[in-house]
Amino acid sequence: AHAEQSEVVASAYGDQDLSFGPEYIIPKPFDPRLIVKIAPAVAKAAMDSGVATRPIADFDAYIDKLTEFVYKTNLFMKPIFSQARKDPKRVVLPEGEEARVLHATQELITLGLAKPILIGRPSVIEMRIQKLGLQIKAGVDFEIVNNESDPRFKEYWSEYYQIMKRRGVTQ
Incomplete structure (x- = not known):
């Protein structure tokens, strides 16, 4: 198995x-x-x-x-999952190098619920995927936005800040 x-x-x-x-x-x-x-x-x-x-x-x-x-929770979540599978949306996940985020990414992909975009360093993300034994592949199953060089990072950060600033996130 x-x-x-x-x-x-x-x-x-x-x-x-x-x-x-x-x-x-x-x-x-x-x-x-x-x-x-x-x-x-x-x-x-x-x-x-x-x-x-x-x-x-x-x-x-x-x-x-x-x-x-x-x-x-499957009984309650099944209709929500079914709706999400019909039209999977792009979801940007900050902290893309964290194990819990990588496990969540695996679940999103396996269940067909979303098209994940992870923010982080590609080499670290790929190394941790291998270490965790996950069955996902960058560029195939999900995108990576390199927070050190990808121009989309500033756009995503600005949007994240607007959503989270009332919860104590600072620039």
């Missing part, structure tokens, strides 16, 4: 590398991939081998049902 480490697992287990591989084959108890990724794979293998006594007709519905168990 090749699945990136979720933010839930990263926060629960700290700096441990919990990307599936030779050193991590049995998921931790709080790993949402345990239900959402592994259970459907096992069910599919059982169906393919003829072991399954009750084959699953609609795998997408099955995965949606499993997701509801793991993510309680």
